[in-house]
Amino acid sequence: MKTLTYIEAISEALWEEMERDKNVFLLGEDIGKYGGAFKVTKGFHEHFGEERVIDTVLAENAIIGAATGAAMMGMRPIAEIQFADFVSNGFNQLVNNSAKIFWRCNIPVPMVVRLPSGGGIHGGPYHSINPEAWFFHIPGLKLVAPSTPYDAKGLLKSAIRDNNPILYFESKFLYRRIKGEVPTNDYTVEIGKADIKRNGNDISIITYGTGVHWSLEAAKILEEENIDVEVLDLRSLIPIDKEAIFSSVKKTGKILIVHEDTLTGGIGGEIAALISDNCFEFLDAPIKRIASPDTPIPFAPTLEDHFLPNTKKVLSALKSLAKY
């Protein structure tokens, strides 16, 4: 095992997969000589050359369109969207082409779109969004959102080797803030499998991405009050691990869903509906959600702090559930 930051784990996965499979290549804005806005691909250009690490024009529809075409031709492109907010420019390519081609033409589209997502870095309304819910509704795409270096590397490798178009939501807030153990040898994390990051019997938190860390901190604090919180990290949003969700619900009976994305239309609503449909008789309390309020994310740091979910908000929701 070795200790890596979240961003190093992503870089390593890309590097190793490019070494392993010559069909894997990267494309995106400033990812070549510059090494990417967040330096994920620093050194890649020198090592793999400009044909496999391609600097593109500032046009996400072109990036995703090119990636889709290459994937159809048997390549395994990995497109970097500099900030996930910009993926909206490539929305039509993703939704109408990448997602549908296999279903319409029986041609697989093995591509990965990397989406540095989320706030907490004072990026303002155009550089902070969590766009997973836009695509959660689109059949044909797979969505993953790792929360640890281990999952980041293992899921990215699985995504690159998968034959479907995959959106890879990486938390830029976590890039250099967390470190974790990662195996030295080659490994993958199965897409579609959630992970219990903490075992508990009283309340389940269902979360992903940054939410996992707030949840784990809050759960730790509640240990002192003898409230035993389980933290289920979804890791994959599509396909979603229903079995893991249901078994956690059946275990605790009290559910808190935590995500950084805004509340209305967020994927928490779908999770709540799934639970209600399948586990109604196992519920001992209303399903609660912690999410950002329904506004664009503010630029001012104090307002941003107020806007985003955090450990304190999770803690207070857990306490009220415990009391219920």
Add this chain to the structure above:
Amino acid sequence: MAKIEIPMPQLGESLTEGTIIKWNKKVGDTIKKDETLLEISTDKVDSEIPSSTSGVVSKIYFEEGKTVPIKTIIAEIETDASNVSQKDIPQKKEEVKQVETKIEIEKPISVSSPVQKLEKPQPGRFYSPLVLNIARTENISMSELEQIAGTGENGRVSKKDILAYVEAKKHGKVSSTISSSLSTQKIETTLKHVDSGELIKKYPQPQYEILQMSNVLQKMAEHMVKSVQTSPHVQAIHTCDFTEIAKFREINAIEFEKQEGFKLTFMPFIANAIVQALKEFPIVNSSVEGDKIILKKFINLGIAVASEQGLIVPVIKNAEEKNFLGIARNINDLALKTRTKKLQMSDIENGTFTISNYGVFGNIIGMPIINQPQVAILGTGAIKKQPVVINDAIAIRSISYFTLSFDHRIIDGAIGGQFLMSVIRNIENFNFKNAI
């Protein structure tokens, strides 16, 4: 101003003396009419004696612990209207206190288990789908659910509460016993320590502790030894299937309580079945004097109850005249009186047959001793779910073990056995149309 003499009261027709346990007033204290003057113990029951008049206690003739023949003057009260009326008011506080101490006899169930049971069920309370689900799989009825104290918001029963209840129930702490409302759940008899005398040398502290047997305890010892010496006890035991009655009770619990103001327990079903069986076998409702058998044309059904003061057997008088509902009401009245220490001598004498319900403690089989001069006693064990073979199939039924102890001087195994089966038949084939 007038002097009123207070005699030792006669608490029952067969009693000739009483022991003064405690004076609640000293000489010089003012007392209101109906306020408790002293507590008296007889061989059957402890009673609080209210003052017949208002005034000032001027003389007390006997100290605590003395046994005094009835009608002997034990105290004197001077009445003085002007004097009394002024001091009347602050007395009220004390009165409230006494009400509190009277209720002490019934300890809440929580004393012996962490699971709280509510004194009154709470119908209309919200239950989460999970709690209802657990209740269904664990066979907890709605009426039972309504009695679980919730620790959640607004007293809601949480998953933890119901699981704790289920757990406690599994360990027999809340076993679904034949809970006559007469039962008290934990009995703490407070006996006085003996600190002097010959025995203290023989059994020195702290290795030993010597307690003075209370009046009631001494009489119990005497009665029990006498009974065993008098009657050759024989026991017959059989199971009694309460499944149908349990179902009926579950369905009708709320409606019954709404109508009658008290909970429907298993005890009236048992009492009713015994009354029917005694009518069929009159010899079981008798006593022996010399070489004569005294058949009694009335049925006074006693129900043995453990209380703080010791064993008490309140009696349902003329049970043969009462229908099911009448018996149920009578049992509830007696329960209330037992709880509030309001039992009169007339409530506990002249029993002709006794039920001993050790099932409240979770026991399944007991060997009760006959309450002399009666000739039989029925012991009822806890009702527990058991596998039972019915028509060559195994079924889960609510089963209680009944033990009949009978006096073989006049009742042989044939009569005793048939009587027991008759009681059980009456319970298992209870005609619910007659119930409510």
